[in-house]
Amino acid sequence: MSLIEFIKNKVFWKHIGIISIVFISILILVFIGLNFYTRHGSEYQMPNIEGHFVDEMNEIEGMKNFELIVMDSIYTPGEHEGKIISQDPKEGAKVKKGRKVYVIVTSSKGENIPMPNCKDQSVRSAVNQLTNVGLRIGKFIFNIGDFNNVVVGQRYKGRSIDEGMEIQRGEEIDLVVEMNQERYTTDMPNIIGLTEPEAEKKLWEASLNVGNKEFEGKKDIIHSRVVSFYPNNTSVTKGTTISIKFMNDTKPSYKEKAKSFRMAEPVVVEESPTNQIIDDFE
Known part of the structure; x- marks a missing residue:
């Protein structure tokens, strides 16, 4: 049988058809298997x-x-x-x-951690050390000296606490800060739109104390954000206590309220906060 006659033979085309069907079936099964294995499309x-x-x-x-x-x-x-x-x-x-x-x-529970050393550091550095390990700032106590914004003491519940002593995460540490009389003001950071932890850290880094916190609606660590604060002056005395108002950012009125807040001109303060002098710090 010649090649041309073989090609024209029905049996030849029947086998070609069977091979094609088998080949396509194998391809379909392979694609289905890959799709299942990689969860493609899910x-x-x-x-x-x-x-x-x-x-x-x-x-x-x-x-x-x-x-x-x-x-x-x-x-x-x-x-x-x-x-x-x-x-x-x-x-x-x-x-x-x-x-x-x-x-x-x-x-809801704070584990025991070693107290870091904040002495001989800037306020910003000390605040970062404390917040990074889960501690909070209680208040700033100022002492007149040669340096400005340098931590010279750290206290827990009114007593000096040394580096390495065990303390529960979440507790408050008071920082004794040395400052000179010539520089006792600081720029008020704009904390509008920040969450509670973010706003607190900004204020602490500026040597400001966190005061009353008011939450409009249910307090939420993620969605409660600052919409106003007082005093709202652009420049304030170090150690000033700042009151903060929060609102849930999912509320329709949140953006409008946050945008409406305005900073006020600085107030001239006659008395320095260094009247909070301590004599027995270590």
Whole structure:
């Protein structure tokens, strides 16, 4: 049989058809297998879980597709334990089913930590050291000297506390600060739009004390943001106590209220805060 006659033979084309069907079937099975293995096409939009509690995850739509991993907990005074304050991936991200979602949550108990050394440091450096390990600033006490804004003492509940001594995370430390008489004012930081921890740290870094805090609506570590503060002068005396008002940023009126806040001109202060002199600091 010649080649041309063989090609024209029905049996030849029948075999070609069978081979083609088998080849296409194999390709389809391979693609199905790859699709199943890589979960291709099963991407889900990551919901916002910040502000919710870990035990609420089963109630949030879409969270059954992911695995929740608690990476860290931060002691937050006034907050219930297990509240999510940070998530990764963020809200809106496209992620595959079964993806691990890493979160940081609040803790109601402060663990014991060694007290850091804040002496002979600038106020900013001391504040960063304390807040980085979960401690807070109670108040600033000023002492007249040759230097400006240098920490010369650290106190806990009225007593000097040395480096390395155990203290519970979340406790307040008073800083004794040396300053000269020529420089006793500081620029008032604009804390509008900041969360409570962010606003507190900004004020502490400026050698200012945190006073009364008013929350319009329920306090929320993530969504409660500063909409006003007082005194609202552009320049204030170091050691001034600042009162803060917060509003939930999910409220429709939040942006308008925050934008309406205005700083006032500085007030001339005759009396220096260095009248809070201490004589027995170590």
